[in-house]
Amino acid sequence: MLTRCRIGIKERNIIRSIYCHYDGYPEHTGQILYEMKTSETLILVLNGDIKRLNTDLSTLKFDDFDPVTDDFLIHDSPAKFFKCCRDCWADWGYFLDLDYRNVEYINKPIWFCRNPWEKTKPRPLWQFVNIHTTIRSPKKTA
DSSP states (O other): OOOOEEEEEEETTEEEEEEEEEOOSIIIIIHHHHHSOHHHHHHHHHTOOEEEOOSOGGGOOBOOOOTTOSSOEEESSHHHHHHHHHHTTOSEEEEEEEEEEEGGGTTEEEEEEEOTTSOSOOEEGGGTSOTTTTSOOOOOOO
């Protein structure tokens, strides 16, 4: 399904981002990003634009959808990141905030997500995806 998105990493208020052409909705790309390690995310963003995100980074197809840039774009604020999302007609924008640490989540960086066409603040990604999909339901006992 053609649901475009941008995926970024925010550090010291600078966001480096890439474009993803297919399946950018939270139930697919958001879920994969949420479960991804920080080091995998860095590798993903530093390699440039992709057609579709999947769980196996070694099988990703990297593409240059933007003839002006070969790799990632740099934005000096979240507002400019979401403006770039709108400029490339992305339906979703995701960024991993390496500066934001949440004590409730064992001091891990938090993913933020927003539909760039809505005038809302970015929200934590876990509000958009089912974070318990990998946990099996308890077995019923007779």
